[in-house]
Amino acid sequence: MLKYLIPLALFVVLVFFLAIGLTRDPHELQSALINKPAPTFHLAQLKAPDKTFSNEDMRGKVWLLNVWASWCIACRDEHPYLLEYAKTGAVPIYGLNYKDRQEDALGWLGELGDPYLVSGVDLDGRVGIDYGVYGAPETYVIDKSGMIRLKHVGPLMPDVWSKEILPLVQDLNRQGTPK
Amino acid sequence: MTRLRFLALLLICVLASFVMAQVQEEEVPSDDPVIEQRLTNLSKELRCLQCQNQTLADSPAGLAADLRREIRVQMKAGKSDQEVIAFLTQRYGDFILYKPRVTFTTYLLWFGPFVLLLGGLYVLFVYIKRRRDSFDEKPLTADERRRAEALLASASGKETT
Numbered sequence: 001m002l003k004y005l006i007p008l009a010l011f012v013v014l015v016f017f018l019a020i021g022l023t024r025d026p027h028e029l030q031s032a033l034i035n036k037p038a039p040t041f042h043l044a045q046l047k048a049p050d051k052t053f054s055n056e057d058m059r060g061k062v063w064l065l066n067v068w069a070s071w072c073i074a075c076r077d078e079h080p081y082l083l084e085y086a087k088t089g090a091v092p093i094y095g096l097n098y099k100d101r102q103e104d105a106l107g108w109l110g111e112l113g114d115p116y117l118v119s120g121v122d123l124d125g126r127v128g129i130d131y132g133v134y135g136a137p138e139t140y141v142i143d144k145s146g147m148i149r150l151k152h153v154g155p156l157m158p159d160v161w162s163k164e165i166l167p168l169v170q171d172l173n174r175q176g177t178p179k
Numbered sequence: 180m181t182r183l184r185f186l187a188l189l190l191i192c193v194l195a196s197f198v199m200a201q202v203q204e205e206e207v208p209s210d211d212p213v214i215e216q217r218l219t220n221l222s223k224e225l226r227c228l229q230c231q232n233q234t235l236a237d238s239p240a241g242l243a244a245d246l247r248r249e250i251r252v253q254m255k256a257g258k259s260d261q262e263v264i265a266f267l268t269q270r271y272g273d274f275i276l277y278k279p280r281v282t283f284t285t286y287l288l289w290f291g292p293f294v295l296l297l298g299g300l301y302v303l304f305v306y307i308k309r310r311r312d313s314f315d316e317k318p319l320t321a322d323e324r325r326r327a328e329a330l331l332a333s334a335s336g337k338e339t340t
Contacts, residue, residue, distance in 0.1 A: 029274050
């Protein structure tokens with residue numbers, strides 16, 4: 001009897017682990033930058049190339065940095081939701097226009113609407129490398145002291161927004177500004 | 180009709196590929212052959228995060244090209260391979276390493292196969308020992324010996340004829 005039970009038990013354990021493996025998305029990687037200072041950048045603004053946009057301007061605020069591009073198909077799925085989130089005014093949303101032509105990016109915002117207060121232009125993807133971007137869209141929640149507190153890879157759908165982003169933003173807003 | 184539809188779909192795909200092109204700087208190999216060699220060796224050990232089962236050396240993805248460019252820049256600036264790896268893991272985590280580090284969380288990965296091998300050897304040993312013990316060898320009786328010799332003699336007799 002035991003002769004059959006042991007292999008069966010081993011098989012069940014194996015199936016259990018494989019089943020867990022199936023439910024996990026291999027593209028969702030734990031960011032190495034969580035609870036680390038957001039890498040510094042100084043980028044030209046998409047709509048006003050003579051002005052710069054830097055994460056250092058955002059000290060003392062809780063904000064979102066959304067990595068997007070006009071060539072990114074999933075960004076198009078995400079876009080109407082971003083417009084809605086921006087309208088609620090729950091948290092300021094800034095854009096990182098990733099490896100995009102200026103005319104394409106401006107055309108995209110003109111056609112679909114602009115949820116971003118400002119978008120910085122990362123033409124060669126160098127800032128993307130600093131942030132560990134590997135697939136747009138990506139969204140970072142950055143706290144008052146400039147720390148990355150959450151990274152979401154993929155479209156920011158309403159369930160993620162209401163279950164993860166909003167509670168975290170509210171929590172971070174309640175905290176004072178650390179020195 | 181279906182053929183027409185197929186052609187229309189094809190046209191849309193082709194057009195879409197024009198519209199949705201990302202800006203990609205052309206990859207310029209370094210003029211220093213030492214750096215190119217180091218890059219080739221290093222990028223074989225790094226994972227392309229866009230297409231996760233390819234190395235940074237093989238991947239045609241835009242991100243892989245950007246990372247190769249970044250590695251060239253850093254090597255030109257005199258960074259060692261270890262420093263380049265540190266730069267990448269700080270940003271992308273250990274997942275970018277094709278050869279996982281030996282840490283507490285990867286013990287099972289590194290040593291699990293050896294544990295399984297030892298387990299298998301143990302099971303094999305026990306099995307063989309049990310089988311051997313189950314043979315109950317007794318010397319032949321005089322009667323059995325005579326029959327065996329008769330059988331052997333008749334068998335060899337047949338072979339010669």
